[in-house]
Amino acid sequence: MAVGNLALVDIVLSTSLVPGMIKTYIVLDNFVPFKLCLVQMYTYYTFLSLEPFSLCILSYDRFIAICFPLRQESINTNTRMAYIISAVWLFCIVIALYAVTSIPSLSFCGSLEVHSYFCDYAPVLVLACGDTRPQWNFVTALTILFITVPLIFIFLTYMGILTAVFRMKNNQSRYKALATCTEHFILVALFFIPIVIIFCFTFFGIIWNPTVGLVSLSFSSLITPCVNPILYSLKTKEIRNRIHSLLTQRLSVHPLKT
Template identity: 55%
Template sequence: MIPLFFRLESFYIIGFQTLPYISIYIIFLAFVYVVTVLFNCLVIYVIVFNHCLHTPKFMAVGNLAVIDVILSTSIIPNMIKVFFMKDNFVPFNMCFVQMYVYYAFVTLESFSLAILAYDRWIAICFPLRQNSINTLQSMSYIIGLTWCFSLGIIAFAVGIMTQLSFCNSLKVFSYFCDYSSMFRLTCNDYTMQWTVGTSFSFLILVVPFTLICLSYVSILVTVFWMKSLDSRVKALATCTEHIILVAVFYIPLIIIFTISLDLHFIDEDLPVLSLSLASCTPPCVNPMVYSLKTKVIRNRALCKGKRGKKKHSF
């Protein structure tokens, strides 16, 4: 017998229902969103209109800034609409559009951090060949490849979700139409959710994180063999900002998923709250920690490494 296919017309977002003072948290996220958009747009503007910053490194930084703006825009304005305007109604198609945009740009965020790790790896491990290996053309190819892969793999995942039958409820227990919460509304076996969810988590988080770890192992080996202590300190100092970004993005997600698997939450709103904070904070922190280093921007803007005075720096 062919199973019936149930397609609902809409869903209702009902996350954060039991948390006190949720309005204060939403106000905080609104502030985070404004800061995220302003600082990242400033970074994009400076990079685009300053020819001194048209380098592979700053192409990767600009790519991260674009991703941060779109990622924040995909969730925070909708959260404000849901909890301040009390409009938690989401049409069927719009729900999956939001799911697609969010997960596509979380994937791109993860891979953009791997691209920045690649830039540091080339600069430190192959300093004499840096300009020939890490060119604007090669960086544009790498960025374009990650965009095609991320948008394609998430389109495939969301496409599978749209073909499932939804029969359990209209209520999505989350702050947006997220994958796991939506799957709980289907008539399908949860083993399928575990398999699909694990596979895509591996692709969008584990693979980039593994590449980042491998690049830093290689960097540490190279730094260890440097004869000068000053060279070691200088090389490692150029990685500080990137390491902070990796920690801000990955550690909260790892902790949340580990606790969710191993422990049972008394208040089921808490993991949703934690995940929302982990998703919204990195795009705000990124430009302040990495991109808006005043010294770097000023040095580049003043073209301190002009032709004839080209001096290699990590």
Template identity: 45%
Template sequence: METTTQDLSNFTRPVGFYIRGFYALKNGEYYFIFLAVVYVLTLVSNAILMLLIWFGETLHTPKYMAVFSLAVVDVSLSSALIPQAIHTFLFNSRFVYYNPCLAQMFFVDYFASMEAFALCVLAYDRLIAICFPLRSSVLNTNCKMMVVIIVSWSIPLVIDVVMVALIPPLAYCKSTIVNSFFCDHGPVFKIACGDYSKNWFMASFVTVALYYTPSVVIAVSYIFIIGAILRIKSSEGRWKAFKTCTSHLILVAIFFVPLYVTYIVAWALQPLTDVRVIAREPE
């Protein structure tokens, strides 16, 4: 691997990294078909949803502002991750240059954490609508929802910028093989030489602040929501209130269940950097 060396404490910055995640997949070049179908469906379905909300004046409500935000984030996250994976499958190109690697690291982490926050915003909307039905139009106006969405976009932005900014000072003198299927933050700093305790702390902070905290907020919200639903006297009213939450609960499960399986169960069994690697060392 060709490297460029600076004169600061033998600081070594690699030209790029090799992504090892899909190394052992047989006939991996055909997996791009599945990814392409998923990507196109994601783009089309979310684009239709955004257009319906944008041009439907009756949908200009706090709830659908939150849904629109989630759709934007979903498209952004898919665009940050899937096209590069398709390129890897099609051309067996596992090398990623240094700066594009950091860019992908930032955008994937940013949009993933934004998705967690967008689901949290939807939980907030359901909480107001079900727990305070008579005051919901006052407590949750379009203006207030816009502020909530802006805050939910800004917090991950600041934290993820700091997280990625701690990568360039690291030196790489042993390996440039990233044990993941994209330029993942943990696997990238774990192969650096020297002290990466700041990066480890930041990774832990990001996990707690941007993923676990929104899931806890959503769980607490639903404790209050369930309590409010149980206080509704008619079974029809309880079922109607619960139905308004089903689609959100499905999205929460789709996003957070794999996250918890990856970062909690797998962490207890093996190092974090090896959890998402679909690979083996060549014999």
């Protein structure tokens, strides 16, 4: 259930951006109505906020599976996982709704050109006239919350996993336990590193090219959903065997020259 939840979040997250990118860069139509802009902003940030907590749920699932293998079925029941996932979804939906609904109350008296390839919250907020400090303070606090809490939780679960792995006497069991966490660790790194870079540069006022921020945000929003199915499909024995057979045939047809 944890993997399915992450897959759903990845699909909607990438879907909220890709059609707009095609419209902007291929169709060359960069006009977006204000209400549609808010819808895209809400959808994007709802599922962007769901992504780190979905990774937390997955790390919790791995923690229970490795540290309590005999009690996994009784601890991680479908009902309990459904409650956890529902609570996370409700929290993210409400938070994103509150943040986005604060935008229409602002007045826009200057340029309406958003310097981004989608209706990003910060570039839209910059265009507003008047006092926007409450919105900035709320978004900053929210960003810190959505970065630090999941990272701390994932770190603690991995400490528990490593402790359980080092207590195992069988090397094969150790390898199997670590192998189940490899793809999750890669996804965590791909998602959090670009976002942490963006936040640190912005929070500490370091001057840099805004294009770098867009690229970093795109990396977390689009690359991670693309890599996720590849990593988890490689766990399937049939797919691994098929890849191995294709590579073997390729090498037999074109042998390496020495």
